[in-house]
Amino acid sequence: MTRVPAVLLRHRVTIEPNLGDGAYGPAYGPPATVRALVADRPQMIRTPDSRTIQATATVIAGPEIECPVGSRVTLPDGRATTALTVARHAAPGLPVPACTEVMCQ
Template sequence: MGLTLPLSLLPHVADIEPFKGHGAYGPVYEPPIVGEPCLIDDERRMVRDDEGTEVVSDTTIFFRPGTRCPAGSRITAYGRQMIAITSFDRNGGRLPTPDHVEVVCR
């Protein structure tokens, strides 16, 4: 089992509404996960979404392992709302690297 990103490195909190699908009136979300510890990094960079299209990400958020935040999820932090472009489960396996979930947002 790898290391887990320590809570001392997650000074922010975010509310996550996991994307469920599309309904007749637009996106449908699961009930919110409130107060999830995280690290928010505001940096603009090019990323690929789940369909392989290049898009601009303004923010990357790092969460504890096991955090559920699929593409299309709505994330609220610091009074602003973001949409998850994609997320990555960063698991080092037996390597001494901190396991975490990385979510890139627009």
């Protein structure tokens, strides 16, 4: 399986994985900075709980990132967003790269 070429991952984002709810609200894991490609554009999406909502950014990163829905994602411009949907793309045997797509609010 091939990966997204590193030359395409021009940005750096920080991901704090969602660990669930704690006594004081959402709990997040330790931050990890990863290389990614960020597209800042509004897009209507459907969340896993069937709500239609507007995403403000799309983050494309390598297939190994840990970013469950609800994770805090800090974009290159410093804006903190929330991961609305996470899709892992892979096509074993085909000449297309594997990646993870995160839609952020």
